[in-house]
Amino acid sequence: MSSVALFFTAPPLPNKDTNGSSTARHCPQEQNLAQLIDKSKSSGDLRQIHAFLHRHNLHDHPILNFKLQRSYSSLGYLHHSLALFNKTQNPSIYLYTSIIHAHAVLNLHYHAFFLYVQMLNQNIAPNAFTFSSILKSCPLRSAILIHAQAVKLGFDSQLYVRTCLIDVYARGGDVGSARKLFDTMPEKSLVSLTAMITCYAKYGMVQEARLLFNGLEERDVVCWNVMIDGYSQHGFPNESLGLFRQMLKSKLRPCAVTVVAVLSACGQIGALESGRWVHSYILNNGIEINVLVGTALIDMYCKCGSLEDARLVFEGINNKDVVAWNSMIVGHAMQGFSQDALQLFYDMCRIGYQPTDITFIGVLSACVHGGMVEEGRRHFCSMKDKYGIEPKVEHYGCMINLLCRSCHLEEAYELAKNMQIEQDPVIWGTLLGGCRVHGDISLGEEIADFLLSRNLANSGTFILLSNMYAAAGNWERAARVRSLMKDSGVEREHGCSSIEVNDEVHEFLAGDVRHPKTKEIFMILEICACHKGRGYTPETDAVFT
Template sequence: MNSSSSVARTLSSKNPKLLFLETCSNLIQLKLIHAYMIRASLIHDVFAASRLLTFFTKLEEPNSNSLCYAQRIFSQIQNPNLFIYNSMIRIYSTSNNPQHSLQFFNKLQHQNLIPDNLTFPFLVKSCTQFASLETGRQIHCQIIRFGFDPDIYVQNSLVHMYATCGDMGTASRIFCLISQLDAVSWTSMIAGFSKCGNVESARRMFDRMPERNIVTWSTMIIGYARKGYFEKAVDLFRIMQSDNVMANETVMATVISSCAHLGVLEQGERAHDYVMRNNLTVNMILGTSLVDMYSRCGNIHKAIRVFKELPERDVLSWTTAITGLAMHGYAERSLKYFSHMVRMGLTPRDITFTAVLSACSRGGLVERGFELFESMRKDYGIDPRLEHYGCMVDLLGRAGKLDEAERFILEMPIKPSSPIWGALLGACRIHKNAVIGERVGKILMQLEPGHSGYYVLLSNIYARADRWDDVMDLREVMKEKGVKKLPGYSLIEMDGSVHRFIVGDRSHPEIEKIEAMWEEIVEKIRDVGYEGNTSDVLFDIDEEEKETALRRHSEKLAIAFGLMRTGPRTTIRIVKNLRVCEDCHTATKLVSKMFDREMIVRDRNRFHHFRGGTCSCMDYW
C-alpha cells in the first residue's frame, strides 16, 4: 500500500465523512463536506484539503463558480504541496481561462517545489487551449531543463500542442522520438495535418496506424469533410463499418452532412438507418444534420417529418427547416415556420433572416421581404450583413425591379461585394436588360477579373440583345486574361454509387448508350414543341455545332442515364454545380411530361421539381 493510500485510510477512519468525497457529485455536496472540514480543523491538513480539490479535476469544463470555489479552497491551505499545485494547474487547463495555469506554475517555482511529469502535460494542455505556440515553446524548454522530455505523456502532450498550433514540423520530430507510440500520439498527428488542410498526410498517418479507435476515425472523417472531400468522408465511413467500429453521434453528423453536400439521398438514408439501428441519440446537432441532408438531397417532406420528430428544437434547427422550405420553393410555408419559431419565444439569428429573405426572393414577396429586412434592426438589433443585402438585391432583381435594385446597391451603407453585383447581373440576364447588365458587368470584371461566371452571364445578355460583336469582344478579353469557363457537372446516384457527368466528357463507360438514349428523348420531346435554345452557348460556332454542344450538357446526360437505369415512375434526382440553363430547364419539363417522371434537380441556386411538364420554380429562378 502506498503512503497516500495509507494517509487517506487513516484520515477517513478518524473522519468518516471524508468518505463522501469519493461519491461527491456536485458543488452543494462539496460545500457541506468543506464546512465540516473547517469545523473539524481538517482544512489545515494538506492531504485532506487536496482531496477537496480532486473533485474539481474531475470536471470536464469548470465554470466560473467552480473555479472561484477551487481558488478559495487553495487560499485556505497554508503550505500547499506539489499535488495541490498540480491539481490547480489541471483544473485551469480545462477551463475557459487556461492561461491561469501558468500563474500556479510560477508560484510553484517560487515555493522551491520541483515540478514532476504530471505538472507538464497539463501546462502544455493549457497552452494548447489558448493556442499560444510561443508560451508552449517556453514550457517545452522547462520540460527539457527538468529532464522530462523522454516521458511518453509529456511527449504526447507536446505533439498535440504543436500539431494543434500548426507547427507540424516540430510535432513530427517529437512524434519520431516517441519509443512507444499509442493512439493519442497518432491521433494528434492526424488531427494536426487535418487542421492544416493537409488531409493527404493525415490519411497516410491514418493508414500507417496499427490500431485505430473511434477518436481516430472521427478525426479523419471530420478532416475530410472540413476540406470539402465529402465523397472521401463517406467512403471512409464505409471502411469504418467494414472494420466493425461503432460510430458515434459526432461521426454520423459529419457523414450525414457530407451526404447533404453531395446530394446523395440513398447514402444519406442508409446513414440515417445506421443511426436508428444502433440506437444513437438524435440530439439537436445530429437531428439538424438529418433535416439539412433530406432538404438538400431533394426530399423536403422527409426533412420536415424528421424536424417535427426532434425531441427538442433550437434556432439552428428551425433555421435549417426554414432554409429547406425556401430552397424547394415553399416560400409561404417557410415564412409560417419563421412566425411559429418567433411565437415560441426563440430569437432569430442573422442566418435565420438570410433564410427567410431568400424565401421571399424565391417567392416574389417583395413587400414582406422589406418588412423582414427592417425588422432585423428594429426588433432584434441585428445589423444587416452583406448576405442580407444580397438577398434584397436578389428579391428586387427577380421581381424585375432592376432600377430599384441598382439604386439599393448604390445606397448601401457598406461596400457591396461581388456576389451582390452578381445577383443584379443575373437578374439582368433573366429580364433581358442589356443596359444595366453592361454597367454591372464592367464593375464585376474590375472586382473579379478572373471570375468566368460573370463573363458568361454578360455574354448571354449581349447574345439575347443580338449584340454579337460585343460577344466576340468579351470572348477576346477572356482569352487575353486567361479566363476559362467553369465546366458544368451533374451528379446522379444509382444503387449507392455516384455517377458524375461533365459537359463534353465522354469517359463514362456507358456514354455511347447514354448519348443514344438522349437522341431518342429529343425525338419524343420535339413532338411536343422542343427546339434547342442555343442562346446560352457562349462559343462562336455555327448552329449545328451549338446544337451538339447543348446535347452534351451534363444534366441531359444524367437524365438519359437515369431513364436508362430506373423503372417507370421512379423519381430521378440530380445535383448540378451551376445554374440550370434555359434549354435544359425547358427540356427537363418536357421529359417529365412525356415520360411521366418526377425529376428533382438541385442547381447552384435552388431546387427544381419537374412534374407533368411544369417546374416548381414556375420558370422564376
C-alpha cells in the same frame, strides 16, 4: 438523508464509562475520507465533507485537500474549488496543476495562465502534467512561451507533453511546427497520430491525413471520426461515405459524432437513400437522436428535398434549440416553400427563441424564392434595428438577389455600393446577372468595370457580360469579351452531375472519362441516342420510383 450526511453528522458528546472517565469517539480514518470524497456526486456531499475537515483540523491535509478540490472541479463547482485553493497555505504543485487543469478544460485560458504565472512566481517548478494541462486551452502565442519553458526543463520530449504541443500548434494553424514536433517523436502513440491527423484534416490536407490514417495498425472511433468528418467538411462527401462503410466493416461501432459527419456528406450530394440508411442505422443501434443528431438529420433531409421526413424528425426532438429551428427554416426556404419557412420563423419567435444570423439567411432566402420584396426589406431592416444582428455577405447577397429579380436594379446597385462589409464578387455577379436578365446594358457595363478594376472578376463575370451583349444582338462586343476572357487565362468552371446507384454516388463532368466504367456508359448512351433518333420513347408509367 444521504450516506455522506449520516456519516458526518456532528459527533455526540463523549460518553462516560463506569469509572467516570470519558471515551472519545475517533474521527474516520483519512483513507475512508478520501474514498468518500471520490464517491461524492453532489456539491452538498462535498460541502459536508469540507465542513468536517475544518472541524477536525484536516482542511490543510495535502491529499484530502487535493481530492476535495479536484472533486469540486469535476462536478462543475469551479468556484468552490477556487475558493478552497485560495484558502490553502503554500499550495503544492499538485494543487496548482489541478486548478490549472480545471480552468483549462472550461477554456478559461487567461485564468489558467494567471495561475500558472502565479505558480512560477512562487518558485514552484511545473511538471509534465502541469504543461499538458496549461496547453489544453492555450492560444498559440502563449503556447510558444510555454513550449520554450518545457524545452528548458526537459519535459518537451515526454510523450503526453509532445502530443499536447502538436495539438496546440495545430489549433493555432501552424501545421509546419506541428509536423516537425510529430516527426521528431521517438515513439508515436495513437493519441499523437490522431492529433496529427486532426491537424491535417482541419486544414483541408486530407491526402496527408489519409496517408497517416492508412498507416495505423489500430484505429479507435475518434480516429475514424476525424477522417470521416475531414472528408465531409472539405468537399469530399463520397470519400466520407466510403470511409464510413469501411468503418462498419471493421466492426467498430460509430457514435453520434460519426453519423453527424456522414449525414452532412449525404446532404452535400443529395444522397437521400444513403441518408435514410444512416437514419435507420441510428434507430437500430441505439444512438440517441438528441438535438445534434436530430439537426443533422433535418439538414440532410431538407437538402435532399424530403421535407416531410425533416418535419417528422423535427417534431420528435425534445428541447429543440435555435439551430434545429434554423435548419428547418433554411431547408424549407431553399426548397422554395417560402410561406412555410416564414411561418416556422414566426412560430420560433413566438415561442421565445432569439433569431440568429443563420435564421435570417433562411428568412431572406424565403423572400427571394417567394418574390416578397416588401417582406424582405422589412426583415432585412429588422436584423439590426430589432435584433442587433449586423448583416453579413450572405444577407446582402439575398437582398440584392431579391431586388434584382424584381427589377429594382438601381436600389440593388446602391445597396451593393454602400455595404458595410468587404466587397464580394458573388454579390456583384448577382447584380450583373440581374442586368443581363432585364437587359440593362449600361448598368451591367458599369458593374463589370468595377469588378475588373478591383480584380474581383471571375469566369462568371465574363460569361454574363458576353451573354448580355449577345442577347442585345451586339455580337462584336460579345466576341471581344470572350477573347478577353481567354487572354486573361480565366477558365470556365465546369458543372458536375451525380447519380446514386446501390448506395454509391457517381459523379460526372462534361466529357469526363475518369469513371472506371466509362466505355460501358458511353456505349449505353450511344444506343439510347440511336433509339431516340428512330423515334423510340420509353414508357415510364409502370416504373417504380
